[in-house]
Amino acid sequence: MTRNRILFGIGVLAFVSVIVTVRLGGFLVDNEYRQPDRQVAAQEELGEAELVPRQQGIADEQAADEAEARARPYEEAEYRTVPFVGSRVTVWVLAQLHLLFAAFVLAVPLFAFIIEFVGYVKKEERYNKLAYEFTKLLSVSFSMTATFGAFLTFALIILYPKFTNYLMHIFSPTFLPYVLLFFLEALFLYSYYYGWGKFGPKMHLFLGFMLNVVGTAIMFIANAWLTFMMSPGKRDDIDGDGVPDFVSAVSESGALLSLRDAFFNFTWMPINIHRIIANVAFGGSIAAAYAAFRYLQAKTDEERAHFDWMGYVGNFVAIIAFLPLPFAGYYLAAEIYAFSQTLGIQMMGGTFSWLFVLQAALIGNLFLGANYYLWLGMGRMEGGVHFQKFIKWLLIAIALCFAVWATPRYAISSVSEIAAMGGSSHPQLSYLGQMSAKNTAVNILILSTYMSFLLYRRTGRQSIHPHRQLLTRAQAIVFSSAAALVIFYGVYGYFVDSATRIRFAIPQVYSVLAALVVITVIDLPLYRNAAQSGETKWGRIPAVSQYALIFIALSFTWLMGLMGYVRSGLRQEWHVYGVILDTSPDAYTPSLGFATQVVSVTVLIFFGLIGVVFWLSSLSGKKDYAPGAAPEDGGRIEGGQAA
Amino acid sequence: MKLSVPMPLRLVLLVLGTTAFYMYLGQIVPQKESHPPPPVLINAEMTTEDLVAVGAELASGKGQCLVGCHTVGQSGPLRYPDLDGIGGRAATQVDGLSELEYLAQSLYEPAAFIVPGFADGMQAINQPPINLSDDEIKAVIAWLQSLGGTPNVTLDTDLGY
Numbered sequence: 001m002t003r004n005r006i007l008f009g010i011g012v013l014a015f016v017s018v019i020v021t022v023r024l025g026g027f028l029v030d031n032e033y034r035q036p037d038r039q040v041a042a043q044e045e046l047g048e049a050e051l052v053p054r055q056q057g058i059a060d061e062q063a064a065d066e067a068e069a070r071a072r073p074y075e076e077a078e079y080r081t082v083p084f085v086g087s088r089v090t091v092w093v094l095a096q097l098h099l100l101f102a103a104f105v106l107a108v109p110l111f112a113f114i115i116e117f118v119g120y121v122k123k124e125e126r127y128n129k130l131a132y133e134f135t136k137l138l139s140v141s142f143s144m145t146a147t148f149g150a151f152l153t154f155a156l157i158i159l160y161p162k163f164t165n166y167l168m169h170i171f172s173p174t175f176l177p178y179v180l181l182f183f184l185e186a187l188f189l190y191s192y193y194y195g196w197g198k199f200g201p202k203m204h205l206f207l208g209f210m211l212n213v214v215g216t217a218i219m220f221i222a223n224a225w226l227t228f229m230m231s232p233g234k235r236d237d238i239d240g241d242g243v244p245d246f247v248s249a250v251s252e253s254g255a256l257l258s259l260r261d262a263f264f265n266f267t268w269m270p271i272n273i274h275r276i277i278a279n280v281a282f283g284g285s286i287a288a289a290y291a292a293f294r295y296l297q298a299k300t301d302e303e304r305a306h307f308d309w310m311g312y313v314g315n316f317v318a319i320i321a322f323l324p325l326p327f328a329g330y331y332l333a334a335e336i337y338a339f340s341q342t343l344g345i346q347m348m349g350g351t352f353s354w355l356f357v358l359q360a361a362l363i364g365n366l367f368l369g370a371n372y373y374l375w376l377g378m379g380r381m382e383g384g385v386h387f388q389k390f391i392k393w394l395l396i397a398i399a400l401c402f403a404v405w406a407t408p409r410y411a412i413s414s415v416s417e418i419a420a421m422g423g424s425s426h427p428q429l430s431y432l433g434q435m436s437a438k439n440t441a442v443n444i445l446i447l448s449t450y451m452s453f454l455l456y457r458r459t460g461r462q463s464i465h466p467h468r469q470l471l472t473r474a475q476a477i478v479f480s481s482a483a484a485l486v487i488f489y490g491v492y493g494y495f496v497d498s499a500t501r502i503r504f505a506i507p508q509v510y511s512v513l514a515a516l517v518v519i520t521v522i523d524l525p526l527y528r529n530a531a532q533s534g535e536t537k538w539g540r541i542p543a544v545s546q547y548a549l550i551f552i553a554l555s556f557t558w559l560m561g562l563m564g565y566v567r568s569g570l571r572q573e574w575h576v577y578g579v580i581l582d583t584s585p586d587a588y589t590p591s592l593g594f595a596t597q598v599v600s601v602t603v604l605i606f607f608g609l610i611g612v613v614f615w616l617s618s619l620s621g622k623k624d625y626a627p628g629a630a631p632e633d634g635g636r637i638e639g640g641q642a643a
Numbered sequence: 644m645k646l647s648v649p650m651p652l653r654l655v656l657l658v659l660g661t662t663a664f665y666m667y668l669g670q671i672v673p674q675k676e677s678h679p680p681p682p683v684l685i686n687a688e689m690t691t692e693d694l695v696a697v698g699a700e701l702a703s704g705k706g707q708c709l710v711g712c713h714t715v716g717q718s719g720p721l722r723y724p725d726l727d728g729i730g731g732r733a734a735t736q737v738d739g740l741s742e743l744e745y746l747a748q749s750l751y752e753p754a755a756f757i758v759p760g761f762a763d764g765m766q767a768i769n770q771p772p773i774n775l776s777d778d779e780i781k782a783v784i785a786w787l788q789s790l791g792g793t794p795n796v797t798l799d800t801d802l803g804y
Binding site: 297348357579599 | 654765
């Protein structure tokens, strides 16, 4: 029935398109200039050689235009504009769409490969099927990525010809390897997808591995281009004083000095690391959204169970990648500060200070959504009630951390607000906006989410380990110690100088990372072969949980869009920071309100397109069309037999 | 009667609602477009007092000094040294450097001396991205001298850079 409706809809759309095209053509033809009949008659009377005054005027105008065009010397355009939308927004939307699809295409093979590998080691077919289900999303997404990549390239060449030419001057030696790698990626991707079940498991895993290697290499090359625009040089101790110095990859006029330094520039590796982790988190969330979409469409318990499990795995991947993401973000931010304090301060304390309030709201929602999904998931198993008493405490901790993280230190304020506060920062609340408070909040958020996951993992299971009490207490001590250390350094940071305070982030991060690792290492043997107090009933989860998965995917996508704005916007009026000035009418940083409008439109376009990807991917599971056969949903086939 | 919303419509509403919510958050925060700093005009007739005024303008604009880096008259945990009274104490900061030499060095070669308790990080302001001209730097020095000291810089002063 649904398929018939869609086909009917496509038919109507095609019909309307034809009618509109014909009408438009007719309108243009009807409105073109025609010689009045009286003029034709007059011209016939005068003969072909003589023109009426109006014709003469038009001919003179044309001749003058032609003469002017011939006399005009060729000038290379610096910028071109797009009516209504503008060049910047056009490139912005295209780049963001390209990046979102690229992130998805890079992330899915990564965890599809890992899931397939787990299935191979465990000899469980269900993992293999799950990995294949994820991979089904790739082929259409790959085409979308390439399409938007080509679109973006053309847009850059057309709209920013001079600047694009400059980037070509710097990076042209990297283009051929990029194209070759892209070709290899297509080869590995399609052989991985279409070769499923056609090759032996080791060979197939090798294809998956190579797909990931090539995909990552492509991203590394593209990252060099964009990070060069932010930090056109590298860090090296050139004077031997033990303090790294900035080594510019280009001269003051922009001429290339070292391709190596331009490529391996200051922020290249931090962006690589940040993007790999963020891509996996984003890819996991989109794959979970696909599973949620299929779960909500499912008609049988078997389908619901399968897609519930798939959604759980996708979300698990997203959350596991999401937990270290703030650390990668801090590393990137620290490197931006190390490259240029001006850039760093601009990012955290200047124009973009309110952006990080928005970012906090998004990340807070992501943590809340992820925890909510885990808490709902406890209903899949018997014995979930036992742990539900902890949920309210976790919720309080998450909400408090959320509030702290959302408090800015400096904020754009009106004159009256500044007067009322006695400065550009609030006398009390600004303490919560400092690095000490923010680091503490994010670390406690991570610990709380990990605690939710541990509770979920224990639901319906009873450890049979002989030292279970001791090990559980050890976990509690590690957890409490990490939390206490994080809070201690957070408070102590207010009583030391800024140089020392900045260094406190390191023990805070390490204590949380160590706690995650130690608790996991203890938990694995503790719950190995655990007694099941009840069966895990996949598919037994409220439908609202699936909407939570889609909400998480939406928030991730929006967050990526917002971070794209700040990363590019940081450069302000520079195409290449400190080297090539933007002299176009767009040489300013748009307001956050405008940026969120562009991000929202981009997210809506992306979700419209990813909906098409989901729909196309879901077709592969449908039965083949057979004339006269009953459709799957028991509807009618036009002209055929009733179901 | 229970109103049932079809699943596709729920999905559309969720996508539109979430996006609209985040966009709304973006609209309610203070809005600011960040434009390149306007050019500051310095001419040969400017007196030291004129330079102080121009320097103050540069410090909070093109020079980016007061945009989240330094403060004037604040205490507590600071990112970089507070500038209140710098004009008065500049002469005693580094042995062998006069007030003027110290201020010029801290602008042209900020890494040469780091105030104890603070991290290195300031960029030379005669280079991109800040890129102040020599005359603009003299104006900034005049403004710094005015914070607790007596400005004496003119456009003819030789800073040694």
